[in-house]
Amino acid sequence: MNLLLIRLIIFGLLLFAGLKLYRMYRAWKLEREELLENDPDQEGGKMVRCTWCQVHVPETEALRDKGEWFCSSAHRDRYLEEQKPDD
Ligand SMILES: [Zn+2]
Incomplete structure (x- = not known):
């Protein structure tokens, strides 16, 4: 061939x-x-504010816990730690 x-x-x-x-x-x-x-929820990249450090992050990258937004799991954990009642 x-x-x-x-x-x-x-x-x-x-x-x-x-x-x-x-x-x-x-x-x-x-x-x-x-x-x-x-998608009406997207709105071209909605920004939310981290409850811990006040930094604005895209909603798609943010974490939501107990009605609050966080930029990372570390800040979420620190915030939840602060919210714990003192013994
Ligand atoms: Zn943060």
Whole structure:
């Protein structure tokens, strides 16, 4: 069999697979963007304030505990530690 022909077939397959992947990625991205736009809770990245350090963080990255927002689990733990009644 002709080596050039084999190379052409392999190249064609790679191109086809690449195009398919690219289209899948584009469809996935579009779907994601539409989902974010249609979700009323997102509001394009809502910011919340950490109860412990007062730093503003995106709601998606923040932690919620006992009705309060925290930037990290460390600050949540420290806040909950402070809230503990003294013995
Ligand atoms: Zn914090």
